[in-house]
Amino acid sequence: MVRLLKSVLIIFSFLFLCVTVVFAEDITITTYYPSPYGSYNALQTNRLGVGDNNADGVLNSSDVPGTNGDVWVSGHITMGYQVVTVTIPSTYDIGWYTCDCPAGKRALGGACSGSGVSYTYIDAGGAGYHCYKNNQFAGNWQIQAVCANML
Numbered sequence: 001m002v003r004l005l006k007s008v009l010i011i012f013s014f015l016f017l018c019v020t021v022v023f024a025e026d027i028t029i030t031t032y033y034p035s036p037y038g039s040y041n042a043l044q045t046n047r048l049g050v051g052d053n054n055a056d057g058v059l060n061s062s063d064v065p066g067t068n069g070d071v072w073v074s075g076h077i078t079m080g081y082q083v084v085t086v087t088i089p090s091t092y093d094i095g096w097y098t099c100d101c102p103a104g105k106r107a108l109g110g111a112c113s114g115s116g117v118s119y120t121y122i123d124a125g126g127a128g129y130h131c132y133k134n135n136q137f138a139g140n141w142q143i144q145a146v147c148a149n150m151l
């Protein structure tokens, strides 16, 4: 009797394995390296290299700084910038005018449009962009400041 039960158990086990194999499905997983895009809640690293920093046409470990805490970037860095524009009426006197950045932002650059502008500079503290109007009758003109987030 025990022998019969063992035989039946072996037969059912064999049939179960055969059914499992018959109904198995294939799953293909494709991975990419380096990953083309990534989204993270938090990212921490000791060193960071962005782009081909040594301009040898290859992206490898020689493009990453050797000192912990360093960041190398081969391109430009954009930090949530915004452009602020101020219009200066033609009736305003000759002199310096400023386009201030909002609080918490720092001027990275700017532009002055219209005739009668002779000098420009970024505020030393990054508060805004300055333009010198040298002609009272040149018409309305504008000052634009490119302001980025600062820590």
Ligand SMILES: [Ca+2]
Residues within 6 Å of the ligand: 052, 053, 054, 055, 056, 057, 058, 059, 060, 062, 063
């Ligand atoms: Ca390189």
